[in-house]
Amino acid sequence: MDSAKTERPAHPLSDEELARLDAYWRAANYLTVGQIYLLDNPLLREPLRPEHVKPRLLGHWGTSPGLSLIYAHLNRCVKARGLDMIYVCGPGHGGPAMVANTWLEGTYPELHPSVDHSEEGMRRLFRQFSFPGGIPSHVAAEVPGSIHEGGELGYSLAHAYGAAFDNPGLTVACVVGDGEAESGPLAGSWFSNVFLNPVSDGTVLPILHLNGYKIANQTVFARISDEDREHFFRGAGYDPVLVEGDDPAEVHRALAAALDRCFDRIAEIRADARGRANGAPVRPRWPMVVLRTPKGWTGPSEVDGVPVEGTWRAHQVPLAEVRTSAEHLALLEEWMRSYRPEELFDATGAPVPELLGLPPEGEARMSANPHANGGLLLRDLVLPDYRDYGVEVEGHGATVAEATRTLGAWLRDVMDANPDRFRLFGPDEVASNRLGAVFETTDRQWEAAILPTDEHQAPHGRVMEVLSEHLCEGWLEGYLLTGRHGVFTSYEAFIHIVDSMFNQHAKWLDAARRIPWRRPVASLNYLLSSHVWRQDHNGFSHQDPGFLDHVMTKKADVVRVYLPPDANTLLSTMDHCLRSRQYVNVVVAGKQPALQYTSMEEAVRHCERGLGIWEWASTDGGREPDVVLACAGDVPTLEVLAAADLLRRELPDLRVRVVNVVDLMRLQPDSEHPHGLSDREFDTVFTADRPVLFAFHGYPTLIHRLTYRRANHANLHVRGYKEEGTTTTPFDMVMLNDLDRYRLVIDVIDRVPGLGANAAGLRQRMVDTRHAAREHTRAHGEDLPEVSDWSWPG
């Protein structure tokens, strides 16, 4: 196909420019190899000896020359065109290459003065890489200019698009590994261009790094035909430009021409779109680059008789026996000298002036671009007073409202007040999760065709809906890391799809916290609705509250979990989350019509405390109770209150204390989590020796895991989801899992000393009522009216 041919137009680079670019590339490669191999003798002033070499050779060479080639060429474009650009590096294992470039352009020495442009600085640069006490092997938070660690492959393109949203001046160059491109999340990211507005958003320039190999295998994109590859990317809406070769000078010329063509085209697209009077949807055919060069290019072509350059063998450390094999040592020296370091660095070890002149300056350097340290650009959200959006609650547990619908009105006004820095992301569930009020002020952003029958679809909007949890998460992460705010709303069960992405983001936040020059970014907020207890339309596959267990494995500094029981507490919680920084907040909330327990005033107090005794539902008179009924989550709260109501009527002498937990982290010891209650406080609320029945939204073991160190843990009995489920009624679901009000009453009878035989009649009635409740569902397909219509008698 005609656009697929290698670009070789009339000399886009003068010979001098070409030489300078090539020198820059050689310098970056030299510094990369130096980081992987050397402890000392950084400038090869003396012949290389085994003791100059690191004892453990760790790092990835194969991807590095390509990454640096792209870096040098992008720098040329940034400078020539005054672009505002960041570089997202998909093959994050190419850490040494990215670090080399940040050192060359001076950002690294500015942040780390001991790793300066000197021989000693270079020695430190080499030594610290993948070295104990040094820096990690990947493009981690430690690397200036990075918003993408690239350790777990597959998310580069989603991050890049997230960074571009609402940044109309920004270009995000995104290098995608051809191996990475095989992964599901990456494959699903190409169509992000359907959601990118050429006027109000920036641009993503994908660069498929077609070096042909992964760790030990060739790649799919390298072995299908050029024509198929071209078709694929055209089909995905791009205009791919192929640059191919293994002769440096030719590739320099072709790549320069290709990038010129891409940036010309991008400028045209932007001008065209921005010049249009009407906002008619246009999905431009954005350019992309396919760069086909050898893996481990310029490295040893053969080692121990087998080819290395241009094969998968170049992936990690091509010469493994440098300390023990004279031949390998000689090959390494030859390899490093092939870059002619003497031409690249002066006597002091600093890059020669012509190299220093190549990259742009100040914040124009991709490694110093403030977008890649988003906290620098972060501005607070303007938040309307959530108290004005609350549900008017008459008494307790009598008013009915839908929590997420209530929240929706506030979110609408949050969007309205922050039209350039807040977005809502969801896998086609914004309406289903009853947040539809946001469409009173905005639309879903969509650049492809829009039909007259569509609703709330527009080329520009603040709601991002795509049937991909991976894209929602990746876009949001990219958006946050470049200094903006957002919420991801999903079904509770399917948020597990991004478990691993959450891990990576939490690790990033944790690492970034310890890096002085990284500024805090807005928290990643999950709003999980359509939760385990109310999958009325669906079944077992949709019932899974385990994301809470999953997030708990990450550092306490980073993770927060909230289970607001009603609409007003949800409002207060979300307001808190949107103000917070550098956390992952997980909020689980119901979307179904449900009883409301707290007035706005009470909700504010309750959320500030994180948990509290509900005196209105308790019969302990604020004194030592006989039993504590604790609950977390909207459905468990309902069941606990219904049980408390039963107990109050049936066993009027029993002193029952009802405790509701919003902030799950309060249960942990204060030594484990900053939100944790002291033992004294905990014992005051939960007692040191009375039976505690805890009705929990998720898996019971999570509560045990949080509380096993508490004095009263042996008396703690938790009910929650025990992996029993199917398509059935709400009350049948809680009965299936022994979380229902009747079962809780039975638990009380079984556990409070002295009740047992004395409450045998009540116990038997509870057993019978459960059977009757189940039978009713089987006969009528719905719950007993006395159950579904129950409200707190006040």
Next chain:
Amino acid sequence: MDSAKTERPAHPLSDEELARLDAYWRAANYLTVGQIYLLDNPLLREPLRPEHVKPRLLGHWGTSPGLSLIYAHLNRCVKARGLDMIYVCGPGHGGPAMVANTWLEGTYPELHPSVDHSEEGMRRLFRQFSFPGGIPSHVAAEVPGSIHEGGELGYSLAHAYGAAFDNPGLTVACVVGDGEAESGPLAGSWFSNVFLNPVSDGTVLPILHLNGYKIANQTVFARISDEDREHFFRGAGYDPVLVEGDDPAEVHRALAAALDRCFDRIAEIRADARGRANGAPVRPRWPMVVLRTPKGWTGPSEVDGVPVEGTWRAHQVPLAEVRTSAEHLALLEEWMRSYRPEELFDATGAPVPELLGLPPEGEARMSANPHANGGLLLRDLVLPDYRDYGVEVEGHGATVAEATRTLGAWLRDVMDANPDRFRLFGPDEVASNRLGAVFETTDRQWEAAILPTDEHQAPHGRVMEVLSEHLCEGWLEGYLLTGRHGVFTSYEAFIHIVDSMFNQHAKWLDAARRIPWRRPVASLNYLLSSHVWRQDHNGFSHQDPGFLDHVMTKKADVVRVYLPPDANTLLSTMDHCLRSRQYVNVVVAGKQPALQYTSMEEAVRHCERGLGIWEWASTDGGREPDVVLACAGDVPTLEVLAAADLLRRELPDLRVRVVNVVDLMRLQPDSEHPHGLSDREFDTVFTADRPVLFAFHGYPTLIHRLTYRRANHANLHVRGYKEEGTTTTPFDMVMLNDLDRYRLVIDVIDRVPGLGANAAGLRQRMVDTRHAAREHTRAHGEDLPEVSDWSWPG
């Protein structure tokens, strides 16, 4: 593009055939609507009244007519061509449509005689759907012919390919929702065709169900141009045939023609490939269908003044107020009568003979195809005696070997002995995880270009490597559910990528266990190597042992976790796993050179017990110890033994018991897990009151979660991964997480009554040694020789 045009060739169907197909489709649609809406009056013998309608309307209409249309047409082809075919339904929420078809073809009545071809049977069919005590809303395990629940969208195509591997006679029709197609895992599945051998594997026929909408949004594939879509699929290696329309007769004709063309082409491809003498790689351009018809086709076109048919509003239940609105009720009746049930069912409620004559018979019916109940076809693996592959262990803790490399040799021979029913799946990590011995007998399967420099790549092979954990998992699940065996080997951290797929599979196994006609399938085996403690090349992003925590949330009936400490225990464990059925087995094992502790004889005994006291390392003489040092995982075992060695030398009077745990489930109470130890046994091993220091491979809380009910839990002190990590040396990693030998000795001193002040000197030396060990890494980049060269003194 020419192949994109709607197919309208000369009459592939006679008018009579067309009428019959259409009647069948109408019957399926009628039965679908009946399931969603009706409690009674199934044949509409009397006018529809509110009380005939279910009180809770649950289910998904929108996708259903398309699914049934495809079903009817595939049946025609199965019958006409004698195809061996199964139907994978991506939009699994179309459960009522799939159930309707299994009822029509008689499979459902055969399995459930009370739901037979009678009016009463039909009433039960309708009533049970999404009804308490009935059947789930999705194409769950309860649905005959299903290997794919389709609740969590995105895995249909991967499952389909997995089913096709090594089934050269099978065709897997796979309906992909156009919304589902936006998800990452689905997007990454198209290139599965690069891995499908046209000779030794079956065929997948993807059918993109382009009904234009998801829950509340349009879809990407519906709104890009026909040309882009065509390009995309051609680029992915397919030959897409578009069938488009909203006139039933026309679509019937076009679809019949398209399917004829597809099956002709498939037959040609197979014949051609199978006729070839040499095994040269060929990646045929397999056909696929793009079916563009309205969402909710044949349903109400407008409700309450807004369009429904052909919009997202048709997704769930188009008429929501049937019990309360006379208008909705009338619309429902009109809708159902539009299918002319009186022509479709006879007086008894049975489908009329001409309908019964349409589907194929017996096992040719897609709902009765034994491939979709894989346990029926499952044959045991021929397993070579693993004892013959063991490491010769001289003494304990002195021999060095790589556990996974040892396993590799056995796996090689497992492959050799089972050339048609065992595969190894991995995301480019088979060699890295040191299982390379398998390439002595087989290759990686790959149908695209192969270069002379490639190694172990061939059109046919038993190793499936693709850089997609989703594909590995999905393929393996499809392979297992159709009655074969396999292992998925992955880095430990990145297996979280498939957390949610694991959930879905575990839930499937759990549900299937309770369905009498489903036969047990082989277990899904994860071999996690490159684990948290030995990410020497990588960093924090690669350090995550939390998959163990994740799997523990699922039913004890289904989940098994093993941490063999060395090569011989790994062999014994894997042999056990490959013999097991209907489980998910998670095995974590090291790939690095490591000390070997158990002779083959000991390994067999140890694995049979699941845990055990290592007397050779203990100084308690088999009597009550002063302290228990427990360990699970290869690295913790090493540290515990090194600590035991130190204690033996430094505190010779201390009675230390060393316990190693292979089968993590042994720690749970026997009431919680079938592998659980009784309290008596547990207390015998771990004592009822002595300090227990547990060095654990994963997050410490997991051990607490498993043991909090044990008598001695208050004395249990767990060390494990606490989310501290970076690129560093192996010993620095354990020190960072306080799991190192010196720290364990300090723990013993701090916890054993009477030691404290009496061992102050030793304690201080341990503190100093830790500092020295850390400093050594900072200075030399490697661990202290006394640490890295330590072995059990014997």
